[in-house]
Amino acid sequence: MIFKKRLGGKKPTQHDVAQLAGVSQTTVSLVLNNPEVASVPEETRQRVFIAMHNLGYVVNSAARMLRTNRSNTLVCIIPMITNPFYPAFVSGIQEVAEQNGYDVITYNTHGSQERERKFLKSILEGRVDGVIGIFFYTQARDMAQLFEVNIPVVRLEVREQRSGEWPLDSLYIDNAQAACQATAYLLGKGHRRVAMLTGPAGPRDARKEGYLTALKAHSDDLQAWVQEVDSYNESGGYQGMRMILESGDPPTAVFAANDLMAIGAMKAIRDAGLVVPKDIAVVGFDDIPAAQMVTPALTTIRQFQEEMGKRAAQLLIERLNGEAPLVGRIVEMPYELVIRESA
């Protein structure tokens, strides 16, 4: 490496480039950032480029950050990257972030309030320019400090959510309506005893609301039956389904609040010697990749996670570029009922 020889292992700076090119450090910065105002003649630019190349110069991003107050980094806050709903969401964010020159840091909250708070606090250190997040506990008003230092936020919500005059946009699918449609599908198939399986917090309330709405709309004498367990995963679904089965008079259909729970429930049903969908039909939510791999393939509500990630990142970057209106935008995303074999 040339610069190693020249500089004894230290990284070359604009000063070094300037010396080699026979210009001032200001000029180096000017050609590097190519602002409209400064029209450095082509001949000089080339000299500078050659010097940069020969020294292996790369900008020091800490210095640039300090000077410009911009980090070119976004943070994505999700419950847990190992939940198969999120990788596609994160990947969508990463894709548009990369196209726009941003890095993305990911934080996992584990659905814990304390961690949501801790992460938000650390963001104040100025490491990131903006936030995309799914929050179970933190409300918009808890983000006031962020807004004061001008860090915009995009939130993924489970329902339409007004946000006021903050640099806060939100993205949602109508979870209640989707849950209603899933439940109505089961009802339309002739099921009269339809149970719901859910985890704590998060999307629970919106999805439960849709489930109840569908029951009520269908007939007045349908019994609601909501089984809540500790976690939104297979073991939660398995355990919840066992509780339902052990209650004596099992339902003929189950609406699970997400696919992981639905898959756990199907296993519990199978272990009880029953078959899906003949004895008990199952519908999930999310359409994670595994939904079509299981047997029977899962009927579920599809969300477009990758698209949601891309859209969220676009909203955020528009705002960072000053291209967003003052008032928070609210974007509804599509969903669809995907009918496969489990119901």
Place this chain on the structure above:
Amino acid sequence: MIFKKRLGGKKPTQHDVAQLAGVSQTTVSLVLNNPEVASVPEETRQRVFIAMHNLGYVVNSAARMLRTNRSNTLVCIIPMITNPFYPAFVSGIQEVAEQNGYDVITYNTHGSQERERKFLKSILEGRVDGVIGIFFYTQARDMAQLFEVNIPVVRLEVREQRSGEWPLDSLYIDNAQAACQATAYLLGKGHRRVAMLTGPAGPRDARKEGYLTALKAHSDDLQAWVQEVDSYNESGGYQGMRMILESGDPPTAVFAANDLMAIGAMKAIRDAGLVVPKDIAVVGFDDIPAAQMVTPALTTIRQFQEEMGKRAAQLLIERLNGEAPLVGRIVEMPYELVIRESA
């Protein structure tokens, strides 16, 4: 917010804290960083803490980065976060990173050489202190620039790999041996026509080597049969299996280079009116979460992704703390054959 009132929306600095506490800015820095040398008396510390709290002070990390030449950020470079092998790996990294005060940025290479290069180059800007990565094309020698500016790297390899006197540690499972064991298991079950299904680059060669070794060890007249397709996912597996089936004389068992391909292959087998494992047995590799959700549940080689992530992060952080030997460490990780229903 107090500081908003006081400072007109600007973030408070150590200077502001110093003024409020009636000390010098140096002292504020001293109590913030609490170095062993400076013993600030308790009374002064308290005054400073109170002032920090009242102003809502948080350190400016860009300034700290510039001064200390440390970013407290790691980067994790993987092929693609949506491949279910990686989320657990990333999650392991994030967990120990967080415990040690590091953020983690994730880059997806899409298995492309160009992107591997581009990411490595951007790392020279000083955004990150260290790198954990899976590289299909970039060799250790291509990382010389990183090492010159003292950025250590931990690589995930598919076999033991000497690394020399660079700040480079490596982690691997013996892919050849694992593939050999998987194939031998099939052979032990009496199969004589065992095909292998693989994608391009990456772990292909090591796993193929193990497959061939097992065949040879078992008997001299066993025919090797390797079908390579474009991608390590379900559609690759589906497509590859179709090619195998259409060849006329199908094998009685298939070893797929990863679980996603195995799942695709099982679907192709089913679509051809055959049943797994009766007509064709299938073994995968990785033990992704979906492996136990599919029917029949997949027999596969389990890797401990989360553990691998944790271990990789530990190696890196030890080196960043100056606790690692000069010579690169090589850590072998365990794997195990998990027998389920598909073979």
Place this chain on the structure above:
DNA sequence: CTGAAAGCGCTTACAG
């Protein structure tokens, strides 16, 4: 068209 200079907010010898 080009450069000297200020200053972003911090850490860390150094002096007292």
Place this chain on the structure above:
DNA sequence: CTGAAAGCGCTTACAG
């Protein structure tokens, strides 16, 4: 025990 000062590498008015 505490503070004045240097300096990390950059961007951006400003002057010429």
